Amino acid sequence: MFGLSLSKVLFTIAVVVIVWGAFKYYSRMLGGGGRRESLRERVERAAQEAVRRRMGDDGAAGGAPQGPRSAGPDTVEDLVRCSACGAWHPRGTACGCGRSVH
Numbered sequence: 115m116f117g118l119s120l121s122k123v124l125f126t127i128a129v130v131v132i133v134w135g136a137f138k139y140y141s142r143m144l145g146g147g148g149r150r151e152s153l154r155e156r157v158e159r160a161a162q163e164a165v166r167r168r169m170g171d172d173g174a175a176g177g178a179p180q181g182p183r184s185a186g187p188d189t190v191e192d193l194v195r196c197s198a199c200g201a202w203h204p205r206g207t208a209c210g211c212g213r214s215v216h
């Protein structure tokens with residue numbers, strides 16, 4: 115009676131350990147690294163990164179959301195918009211497209 119119940123307990127523990135180990139191995143395969151991260155966290159992080167990258171690209175590409183003077187205290191140069199290609203460049207300098215018409 116005691117031996118039977120002990121083997122039952124041992125069997126249960128073995129099953130739990132095997133299942134737990136398999137789950138750990140499976141999640142590590144999905145996550146890539148040793149750090150455990152849920153799918154929701156990964157999706158959230160990817161979305162934040164995409165938004166940040168997109169906003170940074172817009173700022174660097176010269177798509178000024180406001181007038182040239184109201185962009186901020188750091189932008190002291192007057193920017194003029196090239197009528198040929200639409201890119202912003204400092205006043206008095208030729209646009210990179212070579213067709214600058216001030």
Ligand SMILES: [Zn+2]
Pocket residue numbers: 196197198199200201209210211212213214
């Ligand atoms: Zn241009």
